[in-house]
Amino acid sequence: MMLNPILEKDLKTKMRSWRTFVLLSLYLAFLGGVLYLYFLSNNIMFDIYGYSTFNPRIAVNAYNVIAMFQFSLLALIVPALTSTAISGERERQTLDLLLCSGISTLSIIMGKLLVSVANIMLLVVASLPILGMVFLFGGISFWEVLLMFLYYIITAFMAASLGIFLSVTFRKNVTAIIASYICFAILAVGPVIALFIWGVFFGRNYSGEITYGFIAKFLFPSPGFGFISFLAGGHSSMFGFGSLVNEINNFIERDPSWLRHFKPWMLNSIFNIVFSCFLIYLSAWKLNPIKKRKRK
Amino acid sequence: MLKVINLVKRYGRFTAVDNLSMEISEGQIYGFVGANGAGKTTTMKIIAGLLQPTSGEVIIDGINIFDSPRTVKRKIGYMPDFFGVYDDLKVDEYMDFYAGIYGIPYRDRKRITDQLLELVDLSEKKDFYVDSLSRGMKQRLCLARSLINDPKLLILDEPASGLDPKARVEIKGILRELKNMRKTVLISSHILPELAELCTAIGIIDKGKMVASGTVEEIMDKLAGMRKLKVKVKENTENAVRLLQEQPSIKGIRINGNIIEADFKGDDNILSLILKRLVLQDIPVISYTLEGESLESIFMHLIEKNGSESYDA
Ligand SMILES: Nc1ncnc2c1ncn2[C@@H]1O[C@H](COP(=O)(O)OP(=O)(O)OP(=O)(O)O)[C@@H](O)[C@H]1O
Numbered sequence: 001m002m003l004n005p006i007l008e009k010d011l012k013t014k015m016r017s018w019r020t021f022v023l024l025s026l027y028l029a030f031l032g033g034v035l036y037l038y039f040l041s042n043n044i045m046f047d048i049y050g051y052s053t054f055n056p057r058i059a060v061n062a063y064n065v066i067a068m069f070q071f072s073l074l075a076l077i078v079p080a081l082t083s084t085a086i087s088g089e090r091e092r093q094t095l096d097l098l099l100c101s102g103i104s105t106l107s108i109i110m111g112k113l114l115v116s117v118a119n120i121m122l123l124v125v126a127s128l129p130i131l132g133m134v135f136l137f138g139g140i141s142f143w144e145v146l147l148m149f150l151y152y153i154i155t156a157f158m159a160a161s162l163g164i165f166l167s168v169t170f171r172k173n174v175t176a177i178i179a180s181y182i183c184f185a186i187l188a189v190g191p192v193i194a195l196f197i198w199g200v201f202f203g204r205n206y207s208g209e210i211t212y213g214f215i216a217k218f219l220f221p222s223p224g225f226g227f228i229s230f231l232a233g234g235h236s237s238m239f240g241f242g243s244l245v246n247e248i249n250n251f252i253e254r255d256p257s258w259l260r261h262f263k264p265w266m267l268n269s270i271f272n273i274v275f276s277c278f279l280i281y282l283s284a285w286k287l288n289p290i291k292k293r294k295r296k
Numbered sequence: 297m298l299k300v301i302n303l304v305k306r307y308g309r310f311t312a313v314d315n316l317s318m319e320i321s322e323g324q325i326y327g328f329v330g331a332n333g334a335g336k337t338t339t340m341k342i343i344a345g346l347l348q349p350t351s352g353e354v355i356i357d358g359i360n361i362f363d364s365p366r367t368v369k370r371k372i373g374y375m376p377d378f379f380g381v382y383d384d385l386k387v388d389e390y391m392d393f394y395a396g397i398y399g400i401p402y403r404d405r406k407r408i409t410d411q412l413l414e415l416v417d418l419s420e421k422k423d424f425y426v427d428s429l430s431r432g433m434k435q436r437l438c439l440a441r442s443l444i445n446d447p448k449l450l451i452l453d454e455p456a457s458g459l460d461p462k463a464r465v466e467i468k469g470i471l472r473e474l475k476n477m478r479k480t481v482l483i484s485s486h487i488l489p490e491l492a493e494l495c496t497a498i499g500i501i502d503k504g505k506m507v508a509s510g511t512v513e514e515i516m517d518k519l520a521g522m523r524k525l526k527v528k529v530k531e532n533t534e535n536a537v538r539l540l541q542e543q544p545s546i547k548g549i550r551i552n553g554n555i556i557e558a559d560f561k562g563d564d565n566i567l568s569l570i571l572k573r574l575v576l577q578d579i580p581v582i583s584y585t586l587e588g589e590s591l592e593s594i595f596m597h598l599i600e601k602n603g604s605e606s607y608d609a
Pocket residue numbers: 307310312330331332333334335336337338339377486609
């Protein structure tokens with residue numbers, strides 16, 4: 001059994017490069033900073049409204065804030081990590097050396113993809129202590145967190161496939177990076193805009209009921225939609241997501257169709273997996289300099 | 297070993313490779329010569345399976361590269377004219393990485409790597425970062441890399457370009473060793489003397505067309521026409537001259553003491569036949585040499601139109 005040589009090499013060089021540790025430190029510092037600011041602002045609230053005891057609601061909200069920040073940070077990092085994977089090899093003039101070896105282009109793509117996913121996993125796992133602290137107070141179960149991490153990985157996988165596909169498509173690093181941010185933004189916000197446009201033009205004449213299933217048909221490609229599943233509900237609180245999350249959950253429950261059983265993250269993950277496979281296959285095909293010829 | 301049939305590569309309306317055919321048999325060192333922009337790199341990239349031609353066939357070791365590119369690529373070693381290195385790898389890690397890329401099992405890698413680094417004289421640099429190597433060393437490292445799968449066919453695109461004379465000599469030394477190892481090599485250059493002594497065959501490409509190809513001697517015959525035959529005899533000069541004058545392949549004759557200079561046009565068979573006749577006539581031949589026109593001048597003659605030569609890419 002042989003490890004993918006590209007994965008093996010990139011992991012080795014990444015782990016001993018200072019960049020990885022700078023990235024990791026910045027990432028943790030940022031999460032920690034957000035958390036600190038959050039508690040600080042709550043302390044001020046305590047003073048104003050005169051709560052005297054520890055309030056677990058605040059911890060739940062802190063969990064939500066942190067999870068959201070983490071998710072957005074990952075969304076910012078993944079395109080930067082992946083969109084130079086192939087264009088970087090091209091710019092460095094090492095791509096031909098890989099392509100002339102007879103290694104399958106699928107192996108090259110998968111190697112690059114797994115490197116970025118491993119990189120993301122490193123960030124997520126390293127942030128566990130920070131999040132753990134919050135869960136401790138927030139009453140979030142271990143399984144919920146594990147599920148959220150699974151969703152992170154699946155989303156990162158999709159974002160990485162997208163980045164790599166654009167990296168194969170565009171020859172220059174810069175173009176590839178910009179393109180992947182644009183595409184990722186379109187993916188995240190586009191469905192919401194589509195739903196909005198629908199509402200403006202057709203909403204008035206629509207006689208059916210606006211159900212969860214109906215909205216999901218618009219929003220399923222958006223990572224933001226999938227992420228909603230992981231916001232923790234709670235008692236309605238002064239500020240924060242608790243009540244909003246409860247509303248959403250009720251809304252989902254009310255849907256009469258079978259879609260009710262599929263949480264947003266499941267629908268989004270199914271899309272992510274299918275879309276990733278498509279992008280990976282397309283990237284491998286595009287990267288291949290020689291297309292097999294059919295015998296006449 | 298390598299057969300290229302009617303290869304065409306067009307970029308838009310520009311034809312970079314124009315109906316080019318060539319054949320290289322096993323163990324040959326084939327020099328691929330042409331001026332800048334003649335189409336050498338394009339042709340070699342197509343042969344290495346890195347570029348889709350507009351039309352034409354490439355058959356390597358009996359297999360058409362467009363039928364099973366990956367099988368064929370495993371048999372090839374390719375060194376591009378411009379290449380990069382991963383600057384964050386050490387020399388032995390670099391070799392190890394490409395060994396992995398070629399699917400060589402872990403247990404064999406160290407042995408192969410050591411052997412090849414020895415061949416290109418980089419054993420001492422094993423623990424150095426690739427980035428710290430000199431240009432010539434990087435070139436040698438890339439050459440070692442291209443040999444990692446023990447290729448049947450080696451494609452080297454200007455392996456000595458951009459190097460100083462000393463580094464060029466080192467590369468040549470390695471190529472000579474490859475020749476001794478009976479590797480089949482396709483090597484390109486836009487400078488002829490660089491290849492003349494090394495190659496067993498030469499193909500000259502100009503504006504995408506193969507204008508001449510064959511063994512070094514054949515090309516010389518074909519292009520130079522006349523060559524100077526020098527015969528040195530111990531005695532009996534008159535007899536020798538008379539016999540030489542009877543040969544249809546010999547034109548003018550000049551006598552200089554016991555040295556006879558004759559203008560000769562013909563191939564090796566005729567050449568040896570003439571020697572045989574001289575010996576049969578009891579003429580004591582001391583030396584018998586054919587002086588060819590230098591390849592360089594043939595080349596210049598061939599591509600007079602763009603005769604100006606620039607040395608470094
Ligand atoms: N991607 C491309 N698009 C358009 N034209 C190209 C492309 N690649 C090469 N060419 C053209 O094809 C011709 C042949 O180029 P090639 O690199 O094969 O020449 P060469 O013989 O290797 O020259 P040199 O000695 O400078 O390396 C050149 O005129 C070049 O401009």
